[in-house]
Structure formats: C-alpha cells, structure tokens
Amino acid sequence: MLVDTGTFERSPHACHHGRSGEGCADCKVRLISVCSVLALAELEELEALSHHLTLDKGQTLFGQGEPAGSVYNVIDGALRLTRLLPDGRRQVMGFALPGDFLGLALQERYSVSAEALGPVETCRFGREDFAEVMAAKPHLLKSLHERAGYELNLAQEQMLLLGRRTAEEKVVAFLLSLRDRYARTGHSSVTVELPMGRQDMADHLGLTIETVSRMLSRLDRAHAILLVPGGVRLLDVPRLERMAAS
Structure with a gap:
C-alpha cells in the first residue's frame, strides 16, 4: 500500500535502525504478514536484507512525494496515512497497524505520508531487493496479491463510509472496522484501542471533530459503547452491527 523513507536518511535522529534483534522467524507479526508463506530458510534469506526501524510518536516514516525506495512491514504500533490536498487541506487516508x-x-514516489501515532517498530527492505525476492518466490508474490485484495476491500469500505452513511453510522462502522483489523492480529476484545485522536478520526471520516465527539458521546449515553482511556468498549455489538449495516 505504501513505501520507504527518505525521511530517516534526511533526518538521522528521526528513528533508530539496525538488524532486528529477534529475527524474522520470531517476529511477532510473522503469522499475519505477507511473510507467513515463507519457509524458515527463506525467512533467513529475507532477514539478511532487512533492517529494524523504530520511530517515536510524531515522527515520519516517509513523506508524500518522496522517492519510494523501501517497503516496510509494521511490527508494532500504528501509523497515520495522510495526503495533503492541493488546497492545503489534509485527508487522513487510513491507519497502518501491525x-x-x-x-x-x-x-x-509515495502518494501519502506515514506518521507514527505512538512508538512504532517496522522492518525495512530496499524496494529493489524485495522485488528480486518476489520474482524468485511466486508464493510470496501470491501472498502480496492477496494482501492487495484485502487493501482494495478496505478502500471500497472507505468509499462507502464516506458516501451515504450518516455521521453516527460512519463512526460506528469505523469502530467495528478497527475491531476486525485488531482481531486479524490476534487481539480480539470488546475494547477497541484508538491510537488516533478524534481530529484524525474526523479527517478520515469526512466529519468535524465536534461531530465525532458528539457521536461518541451519544453512543456512550445510549450504552452502545463505553468511553474508556485510550479507546472504547463495545457494549452492544449486535446493535452496533445493525447500525453499521444500515
């Protein structure tokens, strides 16, 4: 979906990088990543091309318009994917998760910027090196195609989200989408972490921050959700699913 960073090359204090300490075989997201199709020997080959990269909150992995020289696997944390429009407005295109x-x-060149919403760990590969690995391993290419299909589905859901849904339906659908994405990483819970701020949610959903706050408060008062520090608890999932499907 995105790519590298001229950012860390341009700003050496923006992140920390080196060989991964635990190795690809022990990577915490290996089973949910495109790398899951690789055998141990193939993982060792891939690991030789990788660099571990960490960022602090607010730091940029790569910027819109920069040369796309690397690809990244998100290991931990969340990133905000934004695009600056010609009139200067910011559109939050999505959020990258483990x-x-x-x-x-x-x-x-990167079509978006990727900014850390908190501490972030990624595994970085040079784009040409990774392309050579893909060419030599059809099963990895197939896995990437499947991931591309998943991302296309997310994009279609986003189009629907910004279309005919009401503000309340947009917020509910966003929360349920996050729940489902976290479930893919093995973190199934009625409490949905919100690493992004309400302004980020508003810019993503095409709403104002006041509207997002009002919708969350309304859902909380209706006992459909419970606002908790750092996220929301989904109290009435069947009701929320009916609202999102409206």
Whole structure:
C-alpha cells in the first residue's frame, strides 16, 4: 500500500535502525504478514536484507512525494496515512497497524505520508531487493496479491463510509472496522484501542471533530459503547452491527 523513507536518511535522529534483534522467524507479526508463506530458510534469506526501524510518536516514516525506495512491514504500533490536498487541506487516508505492509504500490514516489501515532517498530527492505525476492518466490508474490485484495476491500469500505452513511453510522462502522483489523492480529476484545485522536478520526471520516465527539458521546449515553482511556468498549455489538449495516 505504501513505501520507504527518505525521511530517516534526511533526518538521522528521526528513528533508530539496525538488524532486528529477534529475527524474522520470531517476529511477532510473522503469522499475519505477507511473510507467513515463507519457509524458515527463506525467512533467513529475507532477514539478511532487512533492517529494524523504530520511530517515536510524531515522527515520519516517509513523506508524500518522496522517492519510494523501501517497503516496510509494521511490527508494532500504528501509523497515520495522510495526503495533503492541493488546497492545503489534509485527508487522513487510513491507519497502518501491525502486520500491514507499506510501500508496495508501483508509483515511484509515495502518494501519502506515514506518521507514527505512538512508538512504532517496522522492518525495512530496499524496494529493489524485495522485488528480486518476489520474482524468485511466486508464493510470496501470491501472498502480496492477496494482501492487495484485502487493501482494495478496505478502500471500497472507505468509499462507502464516506458516501451515504450518516455521521453516527460512519463512526460506528469505523469502530467495528478497527475491531476486525485488531482481531486479524490476534487481539480480539470488546475494547477497541484508538491510537488516533478524534481530529484524525474526523479527517478520515469526512466529519468535524465536534461531530465525532458528539457521536461518541451519544453512543456512550445510549450504552452502545463505553468511553474508556485510550479507546472504547463495545457494549452492544449486535446493535452496533445493525447500525453499521444500515
């Protein structure tokens, strides 16, 4: 979906990088990443091409318009994916979570910026090196195609989200989508973590921050959700699912 960073090359204090300490075989997101199809020997080959990269909150992995020279596997944390519109407005295109692979688009430059919402760990590969691995391993290419299909589905859901749904339905659908994405990483829970702020949610959903706050408060008062520090608890999931399907 996205790609590299001229950012850490340009700003050496923006992140920390080196060989991964635990190795690809022990990676915490291996089973949900595109790398899951690789055998141990193949993982060792891939690991030789990788660099572990960490960022602190607010730091940029790569910027919109920068040369797309790397691809990244998100190991831990969350990133905000934004695009600056010609009139200066910001559109939040989405959020990258553990297991997501960034930088696989064919464009020569990044179409979005990726900013850390908190501490983030990624595994970085040079784009040309990774392309050679893909060419030699059809099963990895197949896995990437499946991931591309999943991301296309997310994009279609986002189009629907910004279309005919009411503000309340948009917020509910967003919360349920996050729940489902966390479930893919093995973190199934009625409490949905919200690493992004309400302004980020508003910019993603095409709403104002006041509207997002009002919808969350309304759902809380209706006992459909419970606002908790750092997230929301889904109290009435069947009701929320009916609202999202409206």
